[in-house]
Amino acid sequence: MSADINHYCRIIEALLFASPESMSARAIRKYLPDDADDALYDAVMAALGARYGAESGLELCQMDGHWAFRTRPDIAEHLEALRETEKPLSRAGLETLAIIAYHQPVTRAEIEEIRGVTISKGTLDILLEMGWIRPKGRKRSPGRPVTWGTSHEFLDHFGLENITDLPGLDELKRSGLLRQGAVISDFLRPADADGDEEDADGEEDGDDHD
Amino acid sequence: MSADINHYCRIIEALLFASPESMSARAIRKYLPDDADDALYDAVMAALGARYGAESGLELCQMDGHWAFRTRPDIAEHLEALRETEKPLSRAGLETLAIIAYHQPVTRAEIEEIRGVTISKGTLDILLEMGWIRPKGRKRSPGRPVTWGTSHEFLDHFGLENITDLPGLDELKRSGLLRQGAVISDFLRPADADGDEEDADGEEDGDDHD
């Protein structure tokens, strides 16, 4: 390892070691020289990852371009004393989260379509407050409803490197259950079959600038 | 290193990493087998100390019989310049930022009108310092006041790809984030907002933010 790489590796190690929250690549690169190229950044992060291999109790996790040290799951049973008490999500919250994760980007109306019930107030609110979901853009359909997807905090919480690592994703894709198929309501109200019943709220903040 | 020592080494490593406080020898030994002798304890701590040698950015320190990881002094100077403490954004800051995000380009007077209170000088300064807002141009009205908008850093920080991803009022309401009852059809959109003719997003006014 070159002296340079080792030098920055130590700095980034100390930084991430002390930081409870994950750090974005952008924030990490502030600690590299201003003229550093991608190669240095990549080499530093690779060296750091190698330092925390399976022989360590920690691993260097990357979640959608954000980095953090986390303890390795295989020793979780020995660390039970550290467990945080958590307020369990309601069933509606859990299902909504799963639908957003597996179907993203997905509109509220589509979530309601899959669950067959309207989302009560507070369900998206809680997921948003946990920092697990974020708006992903707007759908090109009447009313231009907001679509939702998961955040890097979601990946961090569930120990996923990438959204494609969701359990069972490939199988679900193969079975066609993630495709927007025919739903009962198509046969209920043929008039507004696409199910997007959002009010036209796209206008009030729709200034396109930049 | 024996498998046993390595096993406990990993657990103690994770433990010291995740503990907010330094740990006493007695607390650490609770994670070793009940019948463990001093030799095992000594061997585990020695192995852990060796793992965090000079090539690491951290060292294992013992102070008054308490153990903790610390940043190595020789890299402290590199971290120092960027030391940050985090502090939640004030209510006024949050509200001002939210109004700028939703109503941009918007003048200071318009922000005050929406919030119903004057903005202290520090509020915009903090948002500027965080790099979340930037001057967008000048309004064609008496005094040609500067208008404000959000920056790329804003999108980065809040995990948005586009400013139009922000959910509209209707969406906020359904998410339970807008807690009052009735629908506001056209929330405080200044009557002339659509007609505002901004000067081109010029550089020349970038220094003038008050």
Place this chain on the structure above:
Amino acid sequence: MPPINDTFQEDPRNNSHQLSFFLVLDGYEGPIDLLLELARDQKIDLAEIAILPLAEQYLAYISRAEELDIDIAADYLVMAAWLAYLKSRLLLPEPEPDEALETLDMAEALKQQLLRLEAMRKASQDLMALPRLGRARFRSGTNWHPDRQIRIAHQASLYDLLEAYGQIAGRQDAEVLTITPSHLYSIEEAVARLSSLIKDNKGWNNLLSFLPPNLQSAFDYRSALAAHFSASLEMVRDGQAHLRQDQQFGDIYLTASEQKQP
């Protein structure tokens, strides 16, 4: 109206039955969830579910609830109507091949919807079984850079931002709804005011002299003047007062009606 505990005395068993039934229905997250539960009773593998018996089970469930006079949420009833329609189409031979196909599509859509929700339910369990942060993986316990603070980084999450905007919007809404201060002087107020004033002020008096003091703005003044003028006309009509104007656009004088004109 019969005494409330009549039903209780007549048939306490029925009542408790209703309660438990209601709770059962209440425990479902909507009609699809109920269908899923019924389908599970029928088959382990949902892909092989028979739609017709499932529809019949659901309809029986809902009609039992209706017999018991239980409030059934609208979505359950909409689903019941849909299933009744599907059932009739499944039972009767379709005259047109196109319509027969549509019936199959409907049954397939129902099956797909059940499978889709079932898949998401399983996915949510799979998610929760992952090595989650704070449960099976832990973050750094410390932020130990001590002492001197070189720079304060302000922190805010997207949630904070949206919540703040929601608050502003909500606050604005509250103002619109609750604060509707009216400075308008009503005619009723002016009548009441004038009636008492003209009793104490004998003879002809300029209408303007009866206007309330401390009228702040021109708007308040105009409003008070208009109200008092209208009030004076009303009082004349009711025989309480007389009005006099000596010339066009001249001052208007008012006196109580028992005062005879000179």
